[in-house]
Every structure is written in structure tokens, then in C-alpha cells.
Amino acid sequence: MRISVIADFDTVVGFRLAGVKEGYVVESPEEALERLRELVRQEDVGLVIMTERLVDRIRSEAERLLEKRSFPLLVEIPDKAGPIEKKVDPMKELVRRAVGVDIKIE
Numbered sequence: 001m002r003i004s005v006i007a008d009f010d011t012v013v014g015f016r017l018a019g020v021k022e023g024y025v026v027e028s029p030e031e032a033l034e035r036l037r038e039l040v041r042q043e044d045v046g047l048v049i050m051t052e053r054l055v056d057r058i059r060s061e062a063e064r065l066l067e068k069r070s071f072p073l074l075v076e077i078p079d080k081a082g083p084i085e086k087k088v089d090p091m092k093e094l095v096r097r098a099v100g101v102d103i104k105i106e
Helices: 009-017 029-040 052-066 090-099
Strands: 002-007 022-025 045-051 073-077
Touching (some): 002 029, 029 045, 029 052
Parallel strands (some): 045 073
16 A cells, blocks of 8 residues: 655655655645545545645545545644644544544543
8 A cells, every 4th residue: 555645845845855766846736635636536545644734725635525535534644834723633533434433532
């Protein structure tokens, strides 16, 4: 399974330096959504990494694309400006979608 990164230039370069071969620099949420649509159609893509701020701008469309699919998993990471405060922990949501149960961490 392939890993892809959709993000700003700095983030994509960082992941390429870390060994991720497939990175797409996008300038707008519309570009990111179009690239995500392309990756979802490819059966060998297992993981898509995007920055939190970018996903926030296309969240409803991204959720619609991925809601009935097991793969690819969409993982949100902070960008160079740092993490954003969220009401829902994205990792807990990822586990809930993958496993089907909620995890309570206290």
C-alpha cells in the first residue's frame, strides 16, 4: 500500500526527506480536494496525510469521499504553524472508524 502526502511545500519536502515518495504540493483547498479524489480512486493507496488546516477547509467533502471506504485512511497532522485545538481527537476518530468502538482515555 502506498502513502501519499497532500500539503504545503514545506510539509511535502519534510515527508519526502523522511522517505515518503509520493507528495503533492497544493496551493488551495480545491486543489487538495481534487488530489484526494484522485487518490481515493486508486486501490493501492492506503494512507493519505494532510495538514489539519487544509482538511478543516474541505472536511465535509473529504468525509463524504471516505465514509464508506476502509482505505485510504486520512491522517491529519499539524502544519508549520502548530496544532489547532479540536473538539474531537482525530486519532480516536480514526480508531473508531477502523475498529468500530470508541476508546476512552482518562
